[in-house]
Amino acid sequence: MDKDLIQLTDKGLYCAEGDFFVDPWRPTPSAFITHVHGDHAHSGHEIYYCSEESAPLLKHRIPDAKEIKPIKYSEKLKIGNCWVSFHPAGHILGSSQIRVEYKNSVWVVSGDYKRTPDPSCKKFEVIECDTFITESTFGLPIYHWPDTEVTAREILEWVNQHEGPSILFCYSLGKAQRVLAELAKISNETVYLHGATMGLTQIYRDLGIKMVPTTSYLDLTQKDQKCLILAPPSAHRSPWMKRFKNFQTGFASGWMAIRGNKRRRNVEKGFILSDHADWNELIQTITETKAKRVLVTHGFSDILAQYLTENMGLQGETLQTQFEGETASE
Amino acid sequence: MKKLSELFRHLDEVTATNERKSLLANYFSSIPSEDLGWSVYVLSDKRVEAGITSRKLRELFLEKSDLQPWLFEESYHHVGDTAETVTLLVPAPGTVEPPLELYKFITEQVLPLKKKTPTEISDFFWSKWNTWDRSSIFLLNKIVTGALRIGVSFKTIVNVLADLYSLPESHVYAKLSGNWAPDINLKDFLHQMDSETLDFFPFCLAAPLEVPLEDLGEIKDWQIEWKYDGIRAQIKKTGPEVVIWTRGEEIVSEQFPELIRKFETYPSNFVLDGEIVVYKDGVLPFNQLQKRLGRKKISSQILSEFPTEFLAYDALTLGEGDLRQRPLRERRILLEKFCSDSGTLISNELFPADWKAVEDLRKVSRENIAEGLMIKNKNSTYREGRHRNFWFKYKVDPLTIDAVLVYAQSGSGRRSNLFTDYTFAVKKGEEYVTFAKAYSGLDDIEIEELDRWIRRHTEEKFGPVRSVKLEQVFEIGFEGIMESQRHKSGFAVRFPRILRWRKDKLVKDIDTVDNLAGLLKSYELS
Numbered sequence: 056m057d058k059d060l061i062q063l064t065d066k067g068l069y070c071a072e073g074d075f076f077v078d079p080w081r082p083t084p085s086a087f088i089t090h091v092h093g094d095h096a097h098s099g100h101e102i103y104y105c106s107e108e109s110a111p112l113l114k115h116r117i118p119d120a121k122e123i124k125p126i127k128y129s130e131k132l133k134i135g136n137c138w139v140s141f142h143p144a145g146h147i148l149g150s151s152q153i154r155v156e157y158k159n160s161v162w163v164v165s166g167d168y169k170r171t172p173d174p175s176c177k178k179f180e181v182i183e184c185d186t187f188i189t190e191s192t193f194g195l196p197i198y199h200w201p202d203t204e205v206t207a208r209e210i211l212e213w214v215n216q217h218e219g220p221s222i223l224f225c226y227s228l229g230k231a232q233r234v235l236a237e238l239a240k241i242s243n244e245t246v247y248l249h250g251a252t253m254g255l256t257q258i259y260r261d262l263g264i265k266m267v268p269t270t271s272y273l274d275l276t277q278k279d280q281k282c283l284i285l286a287p288p289s290a291h292r293s294p295w296m297k298r299f300k301n302f303q304t305g306f307a308s309g310w311m312a313i314r315g316n317k318r319r320r321n322v323e324k325g326f327i328l329s330d331h332a333d334w335n336e337l338i339q340t341i342t343e344t345k346a347k348r349v350l351v352t353h354g355f356s357d358i359l360a361q362y363l364t365e366n367m368g369l370q371g372e373t374l375q376t377q378f379e380g381e382t383a384s385e
Numbered sequence: 386m387k388k389l390s391e392l393f394r395h396l397d398e399v400t401a402t403n404e405r406k407s408l409l410a411n412y413f414s415s416i417p418s419e420d421l422g423w424s425v426y427v428l429s430d431k432r433v434e435a436g437i438t439s440r441k442l443r444e445l446f447l448e449k450s451d452l453q454p455w456l457f458e459e460s461y462h463h464v465g466d467t468a469e470t471v472t473l474l475v476p477a478p479g480t481v482e483p484p485l486e487l488y489k490f491i492t493e494q495v496l497p498l499k500k501k502t503p504t505e506i507s508d509f510f511w512s513k514w515n516t517w518d519r520s521s522i523f524l525l526n527k528i529v530t531g532a533l534r535i536g537v538s539f540k541t542i543v544n545v546l547a548d549l550y551s552l553p554e555s556h557v558y559a560k561l562s563g564n565w566a567p568d569i570n571l572k573d574f575l576h577q578m579d580s581e582t583l584d585f586f587p588f589c590l591a592a593p594l595e596v597p598l599e600d601l602g603e604i605k606d607w608q609i610e611w612k613y614d615g616i617r618a619q620i621k622k623t624g625p626e627v628v629i630w631t632r633g634e635e636i637v638s639e640q641f642p643e644l645i646r647k648f649e650t651y652p653s654n655f656v657l658d659g660e661i662v663v664y665k666d667g668v669l670p671f672n673q674l675q676k677r678l679g680r681k682k683i684s685s686q687i688l689s690e691f692p693t694e695f696l697a698y699d700a701l702t703l704g705e706g707d708l709r710q711r712p713l714r715e716r717r718i719l720l721e722k723f724c725s726d727s728g729t730l731i732s733n734e735l736f737p738a739d740w741k742a743v744e745d746l747r748k749v750s751r752e753n754i755a756e757g758l759m760i761k762n763k764n765s766t767y768r769e770g771r772h773r774n775f776w777f778k779y780k781v782d783p784l785t786i787d788a789v790l791v792y793a794q795s796g797s798g799r800r801s802n803l804f805t806d807y808t809f810a811v812k813k814g815e816e817y818v819t820f821a822k823a824y825s826g827l828d829d830i831e832i833e834e835l836d837r838w839i840r841r842h843t844e845e846k847f848g849p850v851r852s853v854k855l856e857q858v859f860e861i862g863f864e865g866i867m868e869s870q871r872h873k874s875g876f877a878v879r880f881p882r883i884l885r886w887r888k889d890k891l892v893k894d895i896d897t898v899d900n901l902a903g904l905l906k907s908y909e910l911s
Contacts, residue, residue, distance in 0.1 A: 316802060358456070
């Protein structure tokens with residue numbers, strides 16, 4: 056059997072024919088980055104290849120990155136003996152699947168992805184391939200996402216019925232801007248942001264993403280002002296919270312679909328909102344890629360791999376990467 | 386029922402106890418009176434007897450769904466609750482709301498399921514699963530399988546009902562602790578002030594001693610006793626009836642027939658607080674008591690092998706008099722007199738000369754089959770709950786062993802998708818043999834850190850259990866040790882918990898089975 060085009064090494068996923076890595080977790084000479092979340096975009100590489108929209112986010116996240124090469128979606132680069140291209144993954148702004156072609160074989164590394172419509176990033180594009188590397192963060196049939204527009208209305212109602220600040224915890228890159236963009240369809244109220252979310256939101260704005268007006272939480276004049284505040288999950292129960300009075304808390308994450316998760320976080324309200332594919336989206340996507348072989352990474356990898364093998368007649372295998380997806384802690 | 390479904394959702398959304406109480410109060414006052422009994426019944430985690438167990442619910446679901454059993458299992462391990470798993474796996478729920486009245490639904494539709502054919506039962510559930518909305522499906526699944534576990538304690542329910550009907554809390558507590566049928570008019574039932582009710586008193590609890598002994602002042606103001614490791618219980622005699630009620634809020638009279646017989650013959654009424662222990666010329670360790678706990682039938686062999694005694698340490702009522710507001714020094718005098726008149730065993734008072742002598746006593750606790758000392762202020766009244774200044778427990782340091790993590794399993798409920806159930810091993814020659822499972826001792830941040838490590842260092846999977854690389858060393862504390870076939874090492878320990886994550890230690894540094902044997906030896910000698 057031929058050697059796999061992309062292989063797992065101690066530094067990360069490696070393509071020998073092109074001599075480059077995809078989302079490596081240790082310093083490498085040449086790294087192709089699917090998207091800018093911390094478990095995929097690590098510091099210390101010599102050259103970063105990423106989508107055009109990822110570039111400013113990457114610069115913000117890793118200011119000392121030596122060299123960043125922004126690549127247009129669908130543009131084919133000749134890297135070593137391979138053709139490599141970026142294609143939208145629908146996960147966050149700039150998120151990409153990386154397609155690698157060598158001789159007659161096409162591999163796609165999907166990074167993180169979702170199929171649910173998201174006004175803050177480009178829609179997932181189906182790329183047919185022989186081998187598909189998929190995430191499986193929510194790879195259990197219990198996960199099925201509700202309509203995002205319904206969730207956005209719930210958030211708005213939740214804010215409106217409370218006489219005081221409503222603090223919503225969500226990732227500062229991706230989730231926060233998605234919430235802001237969804238809200239823009241139904242509201243024009245200013246949303247206040249935690250410091251960690253400010254810079255990233257500005258980059259989204261600069262790239263033309265339409266969102267509700269935002270400003271820093273420092274602009275709040277009263278501790279108990281009725282408003283929506285977005286903050287990263289790490290701010291929950293930190294001293295930062297002392298700035299507010301009579302507040303309620305909520306958390307926006309796919310994990311909120313399970314009662315136990317919500318109780319463990321001890322927030323009052325859970326909104327089911329994920330930037331990852333749910334079970335049906337995973338199955339749909341894998342089917343559409345027409346891949347015969349599917350390597351399953353972070354999440355419920357062994358479960359999804361077994362399902363693909365037993366129920367769909369595919370060659371499902373697990374791949375032990377160090378990607379974390381939407382960790383339950385964040 | 387729709388209101389209960391709403392209550393359910395709202396309770397999930399508030400964390401402050403007071404807010405939860407007001408949600409409950411609103412709910413109780415807004416439902417028809419026939420719904421009250423069933424509501425309290427269901428909220429106290431009692432099962433509506435329709436013959437539907439969790440296993441049955443799973444079968445009903447798998448029979449007609451396309452899902453393979455293994456995928457259901459995996460989902461269940463992640464969710465940690467069958468009723469919720471089924472709710473989430475129902476392929477296409479609808480938007481139909483359940484009927485308004487809970488009692489009608491339960492009595493007319495759920496209870497009759499017992500007499501239905503398998504097909505009728507299946508049709509019943511699938512007709513709801515295909516048309517109801519998910520939150521109502523969840524409630525239905527929870528009601529039939531029992532244990533709502535909505536985070537409302539029995540105490541909270543008692544408190545809310547007592548408030549709502551302006552009744553004394555202890556009365557409501559006693560009434561609801563007894564046997565009552567959910568289809569009674571609960572409000573009237575609670576208002577009946579009969580003297581025959583099991584009027585148990587809330588236990589007075591001790592706080593761990595967290596200050597130096599000297600800070601307690603003069604030793605003569607304190608009563609010092611061994612803290613025995615048995616079952617904390619109140620024994621109540623009313624007329625001819627003797628009932629035993631535990632700190633775990635259970636009536637356990639049937640489990641201790643020898644104690645009932647012994648107290649039945651006393652002429653006067655009383656409520657005593659004390660400890661149930663196995664006793665043969667002296668108190669025996671808890672592992673002896675454990676051998677007869679949880680048995681449905683107490684045979685004469687058990688009675689002779691593991692005879693129990695009640696060691697009294699407080700008198701709450703004697704005759705008709707309620708002594709709880711009198712200071713401990715007075716209660717003690719009355720208790721001593723009662724015990725010597727009646728031949729009841731008493732928890733002996735120790736008389737150390739000074740605090741230094743108290744410290745010395747604590748060090749020999751294990752030799753005295755105690756887990757430490759109780760230090761009670763002689764002026765203390767018998768209050769409800771835990772009080773920081775009057776009653777203290779001063780426990781011995783736990784036994785400890787450094788062990789390596791070998792298996793991890795995800796928890797349930799609050800921790801359903803994190804690995805929080807750990808199995809630990811010690812060395813035996815070149816092998817590693819398990820001796821304890823522990824669920825607690827790490828904080829949330831450590832749990833998440835360890836969870837991430839486990840995911841990356843899994844070696845094998847056996848269903849929900851993962852074996853991991855032998856690398857992480859933990860200091861495990863426990864209260865007792867015994868020989869047991871439960872674990873490979875041949876030992877089992879009591880109340881194991883993680884004391885510290887020893888990142889400074891390597892696997893080669895951990896303890897061995899010989900260390901466990903040594904602990905057992907010193908523990909048994911005591």
